[in-house]
Amino acid sequence: MNTSIYCPEEIKSFIDDGAIFYVSHSGGKDSQAMYALIQEVVPDEQIVVVRADLGEVEWQGVQDHIFENTEHKVWVVKAKKDFLEMVEKRGKWPSAAYRQCTSDLKRGPIFKFIRNDLKERGATIAINCMGLRAQESSSRAKKKPLSYNKMQSCNNRVIRHVYDWLPIFHFTTEEVFQSIRGAGQEPFWAYSKNERLSCVFCIMGCVNDLRHGAEQRPELYKRYVELEKQIGHTMFMKGKQPISLEEHVGIKIS
Numbered sequence: 001m002n003t004s005i006y007c008p009e010e011i012k013s014f015i016d017d018g019a020i021f022y023v024s025h026s027g028g029k030d031s032q033a034m035y036a037l038i039q040e041v042v043p044d045e046q047i048v049v050v051r052a053d054l055g056e057v058e059w060q061g062v063q064d065h066i067f068e069n070t071e072h073k074v075w076v077v078k079a080k081k082d083f084l085e086m087v088e089k090r091g092k093w094p095s096a097a098y099r100q101c102t103s104d105l106k107r108g109p110i111f112k113f114i115r116n117d118l119k120e121r122g123a124t125i126a127i128n129c130m131g132l133r134a135q136e137s138s139s140r141a142k143k144k145p146l147s148y149n150k151m152q153s154c155n156n157r158v159i160r161h162v163y164d165w166l167p168i169f170h171f172t173t174e175e176v177f178q179s180i181r182g183a184g185q186e187p188f189w190a191y192s193k194n195e196r197l198s199c200v201f202c203i204m205g206c207v208n209d210l211r212h213g214a215e216q217r218p219e220l221y222k223r224y225v226e227l228e229k230q231i232g233h234t235m236f237m238k239g240k241q242p243i244s245l246e247e248h249v250g251i252k253i254s
């Protein structure tokens with residue numbers, strides 16, 4: 001079993017050049033394994049852990065889990081809007097093709113933090129570390145494990161070079177859990193039933209994960225069901241036809 005992170009020569013050069021490694025931590029298994037392994041390669045003073053707080057739509061206890069399993073200060077960032085408010089205003093749920101939840105509630109606040117933190121440190125190189133893996137989907141498999149982020153970089157009045165690094169890009173799910181155990185840690189409790197961890201009711205979640213969410217957070221499940229009816233748009237499709245969350249999950253609200 002190979003649990004060595006993807007660490008090309010460029011990463012070693014970035015370390016020597018004083019780059020700051022911003023480790024995005026969601027509390028999920030991939031983030032947890034990635035952080036533990038990055039610590040073996042990157043000096044502590046060059047690691048910054050940042051978390052995007054999604055509020056009530058997340059699994060309860062996930063933030064405490066992150067705090068308990070990190071040795072660095074965890075910088076928590078949050079968008080000015082929350083998920084359900086965003087859906088209600090837009091009148092639509094996110095989709096695999098239009099993941100506004102990721103761009104507005106996660107990526108946006110994290111990159112804003114990176115820009116500000118880099119400026120305060122007087123540093124010019126940021127390595128945005130993400131726990132994405134090729135095994136997760138065909139679209140993710142097409143990504144490069146190390147790439148230059150042109151959108152977040154600039155070379156004018158302000159000098160800033162941002163790179164996206166996927167340290168566990170080649171890992172299997174088994175290798176991810178092995179890395180967590182190897183660090184003397186346990187994954188978040190929801191993995192006792194879940195395949196993945198994101199929002200409690202994620203558009204990318206399987207039926208089993210969604211059912212587990214409905215069992216654990218019935219009041220939140222009810223709000224999602226009611227919001228579908230309110231805006232006239234559903235989270236999921238059955239073929240080309242919309243299907244309600246209740247039908248998809250198989251749990252009716254009372």
